[in-house]
Amino acid sequence: MEIDLKSSQPIYSQIGEQYKYMLIQGFLKKGDAIPSVRKLALQLSITPGTVAKAYSELERQGIIETVRGKGTFIAGIPKDTPDKGEILKVKEKLKKECMELIYLGLGKKEVLQIVEEVYDSIKKGEKAHA
Amino acid sequence: MEIDLKSSQPIYSQIGEQYKYMLIQGFLKKGDAIPSVRKLALQLSITPGTVAKAYSELERQGIIETVRGKGTFIAGIPKDTPDKGEILKVKEKLKKECMELIYLGLGKKEVLQIVEEVYDSIKKGEKAHA
């Protein structure tokens, strides 16, 4: 796992994103153990508190589960409800990114092509691990 | 202009975005005057410092120009050649939104369709004013 200390994005949020990424790519699957708070903190050279914050956030989201005294485990992708509210929020963010691209002089075709590239880059590693 | 005080996005950044939006939609064009710092601050019920920060940011990006004693004016869309570095940054952000959508259980077609919807929703108002 790699984090960017210089990024404006909080470290704990970067950690959460990395785990989500590994999940949808198939590197991790339900039941897998993830490093303990202290181990990951050591590995990333950050304080355990920051890792703990990341983990508790992921647990709140139902992505991981902690077993007291044992460790932390992947709980799986909670795809129960394709939440429309959540999709709306993402749409709002996408709107800003699209505006940015339009602003940079790109047309519809180019925008869609870029999104396709991005999508494929995410799914790229999936087949090898699913 | 409307801003959301509760949003996690800084107010000064919201202001900048609104101007960019009005620009690509054709509501504003090169040479148009925009409200003074104090006027806009009054109108939005925020402190002038915040508006000043937004304006100086926009000026730094070459989007507006201040003429001492005259006011502030739109300088136009600066870049004609799509900046590859900028596009890369946007791609990174898009990656996160896409992951979010995949995580919500959406496939490639659905993701692309959503982006198309978003794109069209931006361009919808444009023709009437361009």
Add this chain to the structure above:
Amino acid sequence: MEIDLKSSQPIYSQIGEQYKYMLIQGFLKKGDAIPSVRKLALQLSITPGTVAKAYSELERQGIIETVRGKGTFIAGIPKDTPDKGEILKVKEKLKKECMELIYLGLGKKEVLQIVEEVYDSIKKGEKAHA
């Protein structure tokens, strides 16, 4: 506000509960400002971090809203969806308390009477402030 440092219940959780209590009692209502993180920390003689944790938890629950640089405000009781899942969770907890009471030798009437007492004690202060 009073907290019990000796309680096994985390301080941040006690703070959250106190605010919920003040909300349903009518002592606080939508839009009211609540003390800043530092002020409350000073008042309770605890570290700001603990108050911050309590506040961020409350914000996640939609009970308060923070306005950057301004402070934190009550967002109101989110009674949009009387969530059945939530009610089920509470039922599970109630079951344990009821078992405890049965174990202490109480019958149905007595249990219901106790719950009624408790309910009334909560609602007691409400009329004066609603």
Add this chain to the structure above:
Amino acid sequence: MEIDLKSSQPIYSQIGEQYKYMLIQGFLKKGDAIPSVRKLALQLSITPGTVAKAYSELERQGIIETVRGKGTFIAGIPKDTPDKGEILKVKEKLKKECMELIYLGLGKKEVLQIVEEVYDSIKKGEKAHA
């Protein structure tokens, strides 16, 4: 006996609760033998230390008795006179659940009805075994 490793409630406490439940339901009565520490640990796939902790806790409460060389037995429900201090503790917990329910938009009648449901669900199985 079933325990939930992921629950935030300690395992040893879950075990104690299960025995209390079986007691008030009539599944177990004074003099009945209960599994040895090692057997129960094996059956639940947990470490014997945890079961030992649960048993010593139950013994402290006068609910079970260990006879050296013979095994462990139910000592019966110890208290015939409702302990007022204990009831007060439970009331505090009930207060929290009630607040939760009020917060979810429920009124007095609904709260009492829920408690009645819960009470009946506990007593339901009792008659068949008492």
Add this chain to the structure above:
DNA sequence: GTGGTCTAGACCACT
């Protein structure tokens, strides 16, 4: 060993 909580400080961006 594990995670959860708390302290006491610091720096930062925003208003």
Add this chain to the structure above:
DNA sequence: GTGGTCTAGACCACG
């Protein structure tokens, strides 16, 4: 002034 994040330590309950 505000809240958000992070560090570097500590103690605790649990298994």
